[in-house]
Amino acid sequence: MLKSLLFDRYTVRQHMRYLRRNLTHEQQNEAGIMLAEQAMKFVSIAHAQHITLFLSTDGEIDTFYLIKMLWKTxxxxxLPVLHPFSPGYLLFFRYTPKTLLQLNKFYILEPxxxxxxxxTLEQIDIILVPMVAFNDQGQRLGMGGGFYDRTLQNWQQYHFLPIGIAHDFQHMTQLPIANWDICLPVILTPSKIWYCY
Incomplete structure (x- = not known):
């Protein structure tokens, strides 16, 4: 059973990553602009002050336009940074136009x-979460490292709101889930706000 679950998760990841990476530059730009406009209309983001997100990689929906809008307002x-002393965990550091970045071991830019x-998690208002796939219940399939699942454990006690962001096509009616996957209450795509609670 576990072997079948892992295989299904691997298959979904490979398929979705293939679709993401094969988007044209124009398609990515359009999706990123639409996502930014959708996000800025969402009341929780409009009222938030401290927002974490990520720099897109591997075909993830482009966060560039959203970052610029957040700065403008x-x-x-x-941005997330791999914890230097606790493997598998994330820290979050301020990102401005002047922030110097470096590549981490996954070749992802971080401060x-x-x-x-x-x-700290207690100071964050919103964490915008990357994903490979998601369903109507807010269940999320990530890249497999568990970094965000660990970060989002007991998120209610920290009082931040986790919001998934993804391309529309990353929605699936059925998703191979595991008991360590953290459900998200809200997911934003370029065309829709998904309320999952």
Missing amino acids: KKQVY FLDITQMI
Whole structure:
């Protein structure tokens, strides 16, 4: 059973990553612009001050336009950084147009470790979460490292709101899930706000 589940998850990941990577530059731009407009209309984001998100890679929906809009509206933007002492965990650091970035071991850009720019989970208003696939119940399939699942454990006690962001085609009616997957209450795509609670 576990072997079958893992195989299904691997298959879904490979298929969705293939679809993402094969989007044209124009398709990615359009999706990123539409997502940014959708996000800025969402009341929780409009009222939030401290928002974490990610720099897109591997065909993930383009966050560039959303980041620019957040900066323009004077919101504080933060990026994930691999925890240097606790493998499998994330820290979040302030991201501005002047922030210097470096490649981590997954070849993803992240800010340099500067404790003065770090924010705690208790201080975050919203965490925008990447995903490979999702369903109507807010169940999310990630890349398999579990970084966000660990970060989102007991998210209610920290009082931030986790929101998934993805391309529309990453929605699936059925998803191979595992008991460690964290459900998301809201998911944003370019064309829709999915309320999953």
